[in-house]
Amino acid sequence: MSLCEDMLLCNYRKCRIKLSGYAWVTACSHIFCDQHGSGEFSRSPAICPACNSTLSGKLDIVRTELSPSEEYKAMVLAGLRPEIVLDVSSRALAFWTYQNLAYFIECLFAFSDFIYHRIFILGKSCQPPCSVKSLKFTSHFNL
Template identity: 40%
Template sequence: MDHLKCNRLTCRKALTEKAVVVFDCANELFNASRLCPACETSLTEPDDVVVCSLHPSNDYKTSVLSGLNPAIILEICSRAMSFWQYQVQQEHSFQQAVLRNINEKNAQLQKQLENVVREGEQLRTVRDWNAS
C-alpha cells in the first residue's frame, strides 16, 4: 500500500497531502469547516482531530525529533507502524468486501445468462418444431 486512503467507504480516495488523525484536545488545530481533506465530506462526529502533513519537510522532522531519547523515537515509530498496519488491514478488508460484491454480482449475471440461453434454446426448439 503506497498511499493512505480515506476510511470512509463511499470515498476511498488516496490521501496525498494531509490526513486527519483522531487525537484528544486538538479542536483548535483543526480547520473550522471540519471537512475531510480527501473527499471534503463534513465531519460531524464530536471526535477531536489533528490534520497531519503527509510530506513534512526535513527541517520539521528534525525539529520534532531532535533531542528526544531514542526510546521515545522508537515508541513514535512503533505507533506510526501500528497506524500503517491498521490502514493496510482496513484496505485489505475493503478489497475483500469489493471482491465478495463482485463475485455475488458475477453469480447473479451468470444465472441470468444461463436463463437467457435456456430461453433461447427453448425458442429455437419451438421454432424448429413449428418449421417441421
C-alpha cells in the first residue's frame, strides 16, 4: 500500500492531520479528528463542516476507533449473514476510495497551483516581459 492509501486525514479544512485513535465519521462520507468532531458535532442540529450537510439521523455521525482490538474485530460481524458482511465491507471500501480520491484531487490542485505560481514568477523575470503570444514553439510534427 502506498502512503496515502494507509492513512486518513481529518476533513476539517484547516486541520488535515493524520487520523489515529478515535475519529468521527459522517453519513456524507467525511471523517474528522476527535478534537474537531467533538467540537463540531456537539451542536444541534449537527452540520458537516466539509459539505454543510445536515446530520440529523441517529447514525449520521459515529465516533469510531480506528484501530479496534482483536476481540472487537472477532465479534463485530459475527452472526451476520454473508451478504450483510459483504455489504458492510463494500461500503467501508467505498468510503476509503472516496477519501483517497478526494486526497488525490486535493494534491493535484495544490500541484497545479504551485506550477501556476512558478510560471507567474518566471514570466515576471523575463526581460523584456514576455507573454504567451510572444513565445515561439517548434512543431515536432510535419503537418
